[in-house]
Amino acid sequence: MKIVMLTNEAPPNIYGGAGVHVDFLSREIARLEGKQHSIQVVCFGDQDESEGNRSLRGVPEIYPLPLPNSRRQKLFDTLFKNLVMAGALEDGDIVHCHTWYTHLAGSLAKNLLGIPLVLTTHSLEPHRPWKEDQLGTGYQVSSWVEKAAYALADGVIAVSASMKRDVRHLYGVRPEKIRVIPNGIDTDLYKPTPNPEVLAAYGVDPDKPYLLFVGRITQQKGIIYLLDAIPFLKPGMQIVLCAGAPDTDSLEAETAKRVEEIRARTANRIIWVRQWVPQSHVVPLYTHASVFICPSIYEPFGIINLEAMACGTPVVASAVGGIPEVVVSGETGMLVPFKAIGPANPEPRNAVRFSQDLAGAVNFLMGSPDILNKMKNKAQERVEKYFSWRAIAAQTMEFYKSLVRGTPKKLLKDEKSKGSNEHPSR
Helix, strand or coil: CEEEEEECCECCECCCHHHHHHHHHHHHHHHHHHHCCEEEEEEECCCEEEECCEEEEEECCCCCCCCCCHHHHHHHHHHHHHHHHHHHCCCCCEEEEECHHHHHHHHHHHHHHCCCEEEEECCCHHHCHHHHHHHCCHHHHHHHHHHHHHHHCCEEEECCHHHHHHHHHHHCCCHHHEEECCCCECCCCCCCCCCHHHHHHCCCCCCCCEEEEEEECCHHHCHHHHHHHHHHCCCCCEEEEEEECCCCHHHHHHHHHHHHHHHCCCCCEEEEECCCCCHHHHHHHHHHCCEEEECCCCCCCCHHHHHHHHCCCCEEEECCCCHHHCCCECCCEEEECCCEEECCEEEECCHHHHHHHHHHHHHHHHCCHHHHHHHHHHHHHHHHHHCEHHHHHHHHHHHHHHHHCCCHHHHHHHHHHHHHHHCCCC
16 A cells, blocks of 8 residues: 655654654554555655655745735645645545645545545644634635535544544534544654753753643743742642644743743742753653643643553643543643633633642642552553554554445555456457
């Protein structure tokens, strides 16, 4: 089978869970069944590499588009790259898209090549209304592209049961078209890996416990609610924020202002790492952390929690989306109750209470070393048992095979083959 995978993010340009997902999934699929399948990953960027039966090709920015509205630049750059992606594809047996950023290209490829279209639901635009701040009216276009792709898709992979419900509710996708296949983790890379030198490099005191956050500066990740929780934390701990890649300049400025305000209100030290942290550094940061915190207000799955748990770190997280399918409250961490304002506005109904509850869960674990140690072991065990990439790649391949049977391209090949058998002279 020739598999085409379309994505915005791919190494080295990864800033979120979707990019991590594509990287590991594509590598693992390439290893399946004696490496007999080929996989072509097409992404945004200037990548150009091949390794065995897996290739990675980037679509770079060719020239700045002459647009009167600067906020539409990203949107039209995305649509332009989608056209290039679709036009560059010569053949394939299935096309698999990740996030709305490649849905147009996937829809075109489905029709141009006569192959099944698969979408993985890493997130859904109607549940991310804050993106209107980034894209302006372009947000209406991204939502339209996504909706059209789900109507056209032959198969949908939901990363959680929660996402399956959302896809059915928002886009009316029939349940038989949807397969729940979770995100995974490479336990050879993400495992307890102590390295005091990494702590020193980021200015973290190895003799004091610390709370760790890793994520983009975006409303989705709830960093503002974490900052508001810090004054409620008990003294004697550090808070390490690995937070970068802001959605907008104004959001970064707001976050910086809030960090300085909170620093004036707490005795606990706040260490803000704004630059991208490589995997070789983030694993020791997970490992040495007493607790990892995920205050997201929208999280279809939350692969970041798997990374922390694989390193033996308990998680305190908001009980939203697919997180409860990853973090078992009371066993591998604690889930904090969360009530959104409404379906179109995922902000917490009581933001102050949410921040206080986050702090309360952290305080409880920090003050309960026996419970914390048991959770460390349970967290690692759960990841190893349920979330290996090998198992997830195998499930994905089986879904591909079920969709390829009976597609227009497959039927055409069968007809040609049948005709050849019936008329050997031809």
